[in-house]
Structures are given as C-alpha cells and as structure tokens.
Amino acid sequence: MTTAPPGRPANAASGDGETGPFWEALSDGRLILKRCVGCRNVGWYPRFVCGVCAGTTWEWVEASGRGTIYSHTIVRHQGHPLIEGSGAYCLAYVELVEGPRVLANVVVDDFDVVRIGRAVRMVFGTGGSDVRVLRFAPI
C-alpha cells in the first residue's frame, strides 16, 4: 500500500532567513521551529511576523519531532494538481509537543492505526522523492 503521495515537485525553499534555515535543517534530519522573542510563542508556519504579537524578532529552536495526531484523513481521490500517480495517502494535523499543530503526511503500512491522539514521531528520508515535507510515523 502506498503511504505517501508520490512524484511531488521539489518545493521552492527560499534561501533567506525567513524559511531557509527550516528547509536546510529538514534536509539534515532536524526539525526547527520559530519562537517569537517577544511573546515566546512557537509559531507555524515559519514567517517574518509573529502571528500572535506581530513581533518581528525570532529565534530558531530545536524541536523534539514528537507529537500527537490532532486530525487525519486518508486521501483516496485523484486529481490534486501537485500529486502524480495513484494511491491513497494520509494527511494529518500533528500537534507537536512544542505547541503548534502542523499539517503533515503520516507514513504507515496500515491506515487503520491512524487515530486522533495517537503519538507520532517525525521521520526523515526522501521516500523515493527529493521533496522535503513533514512526515510522521506512529511510535
């Protein structure tokens, strides 16, 4: 059973400080998140302006890569313009232990094990694709 959408194009990770370090870390098998220096909120997705206090000073923090599934779906239809080929895949919101709920793919052999509240950890590797995306697997 295919568990991740195949054939996705390389994303256009920008080389600037806004998102560049995030993508570089992901390539190295690390998850880093942006924490606002002003209000200490860890935000998602990484951006120039803090979505809580509008501050523009942030620091990168190493994340654990662990969380729980907040919601999930098995995408069975075809036709997403960025997804080639066939096969169902799991799209989920994972609530990281650091706070943010992030959209991600959950990689599993059996979709039935995907449940809200299920503990997951981040997994790296390209999975047959050179696209850098957030992927998690049940612990």
Added chain:
Amino acid sequence: MTKVARRPMVAGVYEHPERRIPNKSVARIHAEVALGALADCGLGVKDVDGYFCGGDAPGMGPLSMIEYLGLDVSHFDSTEIGGASPLSHVGHAVTAIMAGKCDVALVTVAGLPRSQRSAAPVHRNAPEHDFESTLGASTPSLYALAAQRHMHEYGTTSEQLAEIKVAASLHAQHNPHALLKKPVSVEEVIDSPLVADPLHRLDCCVVTDGGGAVVVVRQEIAHALGDRCVAVLGHGETSKHSNNGRIDLTHTGAMFSGPRAFEEAGVRPQNIDYASIYDSFTITVLETIEDLGFCDKGDGGRFVAEGGLRAPDGILPFNTDGGGLCNNHPGNRGGVTKIIEAVRQLRGEAYPAVQVPNCQVALAHGTGGWLGTRSASTTVILGREG
C-alpha cells in the same frame, strides 16, 4: 430616517439553467446571467453603474467583463474569497449604494469546470504553499480533517452527515434543472466511495458549469420596479485561519459573520424562516448551522438527523433548490445560488413542494477557501419587507 428604512434591495436574480455547457466561453456565461438578472427586474445593461465579480471573471479583476458587457460604472469590487465572494459582493454593494457610490450594482458568477475539467487553482505564491500543497492537501481532504475532528469532539457520525445530503436530494427532486434529481438514502451516501475519510463521494457537492447573477439597487429604484424586490437587512463577513499553528477545525467564521449580520438586521436565528447554507461538503453545513446559532455547538448531528433541514416543515428549511450538494455549484463556487434561492423563497417563487409558507426573513451564507486551513465566511440576511 432610520438606517433600515434606506436599505438597498435585491431587485433581480438569475441562475443559469444549464449544468453542462460545452460550447460557450466563461465570459459569455457571465454575460448571459447578467442579462438574465437585469431582465428579471426590468433593467438593462445601461442602468448598471456598479459591477462586482470574483476571481472567476476572466481577465484582470473586473476590467475585461466591464468592457465585454459594455458597462459604464462608477464603482467596482473584485474581492476574491472563493465561494463566499458573491455574498460579500452583495454586502459590499449595499455599502457602496448607501455611500452614494452607485445606484444599480450587478454581481456575476460563472465557470465551466464540468466541461473543461479544470482543476482548482493552486496559489503557488502563497507563503504557506511549500508547507501544505506538497503534502497533497486537496480541497476535500482539508474539509475531511474538519469532519474527523468534529466527530472526535462531539460524536458526530457519518450517518448524521449523510442526512444533510438526503435532505438536499429530497429538495432537488422538485428542481428540473438540478444535476442530481434522484432522492438518496443515508445508506446510499455511506455506501458511496470514500473520497477523503470520513467524507464519501456523496458528502461532496456537484461539479457544474453555469453561473448566476444578482442585481442590488437603491431602495427608491426598487420601489419603482414593483413588489418582487427583497431587502438586504444585514451582512457580516470574516476570515478565519490557522492562528499561528493553533488551528481550530470544529468552528467556522460563521460564528463571527453570523452575529454581525443578525445585529445589523435586528433579527435572531429563531426569526429565520429559510436558510441557504453553503454546502461544498456536508460537514460545511453541519459546522455552519452550529456557528450561526441554529443549534448548540456539537448538536448539529442530532439537529439534522431529526429532519431539521427538510422543507417545508423542518425547523430550518435549507437549500430548497437542492443546493450545491445536488443542484448546482457553478464554477466550483456556490455562493450566488445561495442568494438566488433565498430571494425565490422570499418572493414565494420556490418550487411549490419546498416553498416555505409566508417566508418573511431568509439567511444566505457562504464559505470560501478551506475549513482545514483558512477560509472566508459571509452571512447575508434578506427580508420581504425593508
């Protein structure tokens, strides 16, 4: 003079009767529905001095269609918020007319996704693009995430969601133009293929060619046009987003747009005789009726399972044209049909089997974008009397 006494009115509406249009351009459909809505109220193209369209209008904003239609306008607005666009356009037209910017506002919607098999646009320049689109975050999947979480928090079931489709199909059987005219059962919805768990194919709206248009006019003009005009009593709109990584999947922006519209109109949910509720998916309806206050949060499943949405006798007769779920979702954006059916109900021009008796106050609500990430909500309240 009170504010309410000067409220502009919807004078003309028109829904394109076709659902598959293989041999016409999108611009022509915009024009056909524009002429249809103007004819509906006895006005002509040269009477229009305000034009409103969304991203479905071909060309740059409103410019190409203004030229194509031969309009001469003193006001325009091309706010693009997906399916909610025409509802916001009606609200913005009211504001513009009351501010003296224009007298006769035309709103058009058109699209040909059924015959052209065009995919939903991917906003590649959006800042969130790299974090979402590459995951295969399709439109159905982003509503499925909301449905899954609603089921988890409130015990909502697939059978309850299916009842929303059943009610729409019971209404659609009376509409000869509806794409899906055959009533379906809860079992048929549950047995249809899963598109994105827990949403089945029959939890989704139809894909149709077509369009619709609305004409909003200054009240003094409306009174000269006869008694088929209905008043725009209130309007509210908002956007809701993922809140810096704290997304809430079980509420929609209707919890903010609704109270704004109710306050402006001076009415409450229990005063609504008929409601057009945006129905891109069954879950869109369920969360919206809760957020608009027609039932308690989390109680939507019970509300719909008890027949609350069925016309003409349910507590909240909804989408009596069959809605986007069965009738029409032209150009992948169903907002204009929400206004149109509400106007039909207030005029007493709905199909007899689903006409709400003595319909005095109606609500039309639109949802644009994606409940799973960011979305727009617009509520418009219309009344038989201004």
